[in-house]
Amino acid sequence: MQLNPAEISELIKQKIQNFDATTEARTEGTVVSLTDGIARVHGLSDVMSGEMLEFPGDVYGLALNLERDSVGAVILGDYTGITEGDSVKCTGRILEVPVGPELMGRVVDSLGNPLDGKGPIKTIMTSAIEKIAPGVIARQSVDEPVQTGLKAIDAMVPIGRGQRELIIGDRQTGKTAVAIDAIINQKGKGVKCIYVAIGQKASSVAAVVRKLEEHGALDHTIIVSAAASESAAMQFIAPYAGCTMGEYFRDRGEDALIVYDDLTKQAWAYRQVSLLLRRPPGREAYPGDVFYLHSRLLERASRVNADYVENFTDGKVKGKTGSLTALPIIETQGGDVSAFVPTNVISITDGQIFLETDLFNSGIRPAINAGLSVSRVGGAAQTKIIKKLGGGVRLDLAQYRELAAFAQFASDLDESTRKQIERGQRVTELMKQKQYSPLSIAEMGISLFAANEGFLDDVPVEKIVDFEEALHSFANSDSADLMKEINDTGGFSDDIAGKLRGTIEKFKSTSTY
């Protein structure tokens, strides 16, 4: 048997000495019935809505329905030990989870208990999972980018710090891959990440953890997992728990990124809980407050100003703004974005990245539909060079979409139309990017510059991917100074344009691909 560090006699002595032996008055009730994780409790006359209830055997519940003669509560965790007639105590507290930097690199459940077998997490603080989002006075506009490292996103649907950008698409279209790439790209950039897995296979979560570990991205990431085998209540509260962990960083003047993978399953879990609590079903059998379920969650992702941070930390952190960027994921069924939950979340977020099965299967990965994907606030946050060069790409793709149907009659088309189609084909090809290989700003810049200035026009379409890869390695070794300058400043000037042109021309004349 191994001795646990918490079992050192000195520590035990301290704990016993500091133990608060005062008696407490609490209201008590009795379990009347227990069905599918929902307990009906009689008594508990002064329970609050959302209060934590204590069941026998260290099991906790959440009071959700307060009725005249009974309280409907969901049980968090294992409810097999609870029987009819058990006594239930009020705790007088709202549900809380541990928060703090100690959670970094760990996998926890919806209540903050470790799941990764790396021992206890020594957090100092806990915080309520349901909080009201910062008000208008506390906010600041989004003007700094979150670089996802994916050209297609950073160029066409840029994401700013504090923005909510929806990732939507059918199953198997690479939604999680986009989010994981974004997390990997935050390595060394000071953005803390939280990945909330809701209703996924435990094996999928394990695969994500392993990938993040392989790319050295686990150290700045907290993973909150409510796997498919967990109760619906745990799946329902997981996003709120993750959000609270993210708010810890936002409120202390840091930047955080949270991924909810995915909110469709959370809505299903909430639907189950609501129906079992006998709340009236509405459209698609969801309860009436399913919009509020997501709006109150996503509203907490925000950019807060320096005054708010200073107030919150009692003046310890001065002159720093905080942000929590949210990337909610929604899975559609058969491309139907007009279903209830997708339309709700589309209307709540500041834009969406639309992924399509057809594009994915034809080899365009990430399978982003450039026409339907928008970012409503990210433009203001884009790096200067990407903003300058990305506009052309968007236009090329838009014109290409109109003409793509005529592509097969290429020989009968006039010169300018054919040119547009060829440009479009090359840009589409250029937007492809391998998984787990985020690009720096300079690499993105040089690719976009090459496309805008027509350097790709004489490269065969099927060679574009190789061309780009070779160009990047050439630029990184031959023009390291230029690349560093772009990465550091993000600026764009005639001088930089000239240097980029020079680099690409030199590459084309000397290298093969």
Place this chain on the structure above:
Amino acid sequence: MAEASTIARPYAQAVFDLATDSKKLSEWSEQLGSLSSIVNDNQISGLITNPSVESTQLVELIVSIAKDNLDQEGKNFVKVLAENDRLIVISEIAKIFDELKDEAEKTIQAEVVTAFTLKDDQKASLQAALKKRLGCEVEISSRVDKDLLGGAIIRAGDMIIDGSVTAQLDRLTSELSH
């Protein structure tokens, strides 16, 4: 049961209003008490839930068992309940009625569970302390439970004041194991 008390509440309220108007609170309390003990009898409750027994037969039966314990209004009350097929909730009605009565008379029933038998002066000081805290007259009933080891548990309505040694040990256990 939660649902039974929902059904019972309007009946209890009606009886309570009637009793306050005619100033017969304690009489009604006794009547309801005896009715609920009749209904709780296994044989009677079997008859009540038996669909082949007519409600008029039930009324006659219950009234004949209760004999002098029921006045005319009490008999009418049994009739109303039988017509509405709600005889089974009489004990709930009695419970809610007593709560309403206690509330109106500003008294509360408190149960004190202790490890050792309470002495009279201890009881009196407990009563005084509870009166101060709850702001109403307290009627104490006491019970001995050796499992508490020491201290006391006080139950007054939904409120529990748990000062027993067992509870403190339990809390110490969970404190040490976390």
